[in-house]
Amino acid sequence: MHVSDAGTEIFTRKSLNWTKRFTGIAAAYASAGLGSAIVDGEIVVVVNERADFSALQADLAVGRQDRQRFEPKGGIRFGSSWRTARRRLSDAFSRSLV
Numbered sequence: 001m002h003v004s005d006a007g008t009e010i011f012t013r014k015s016l017n018w019t020k021r022f023t024g025i026a027a028a029y030a031s032a033g034l035g036s037a038i039v040d041g042e043i044v045v046v047v048n049e050r051a052d053f054s055a056l057q058a059d060l061a062v063g064r065q066d067r068q069r070f071e072p073k074g075g076i077r078f079g080s081s082w083r084t085a086r087r088r089l090s091d092a093f094s095r096s097l098v
Helices: 019-030 053-062 082-097
Strands: 002-004 007-009 037-047 068-078
Touching: 007 019, 019 037, 019 068, 037 053
Parallel strands: none
Antiparallel strands: 002 007, 002 037, 037 068
């Protein structure tokens, strides 16, 4: 995911822009005030406290976005301090869960 003052874009591993499929998550990160950040992670649907890839595929097929969650993995690069960025990410996650 690329976050900047110009907006937030979500890309697949093959560099396909899937922002329109994940508008809720993109909006939560865009409003988090992170400045410039590149966040590595995956979007999941959690069912019975476990990530369920089949549920994600089914939701994508019908355009459902209310169960999608972004799980940061690996590296995160921020244009601000880690402490500030972590707090803002936490706030963004809270908004995307509502």
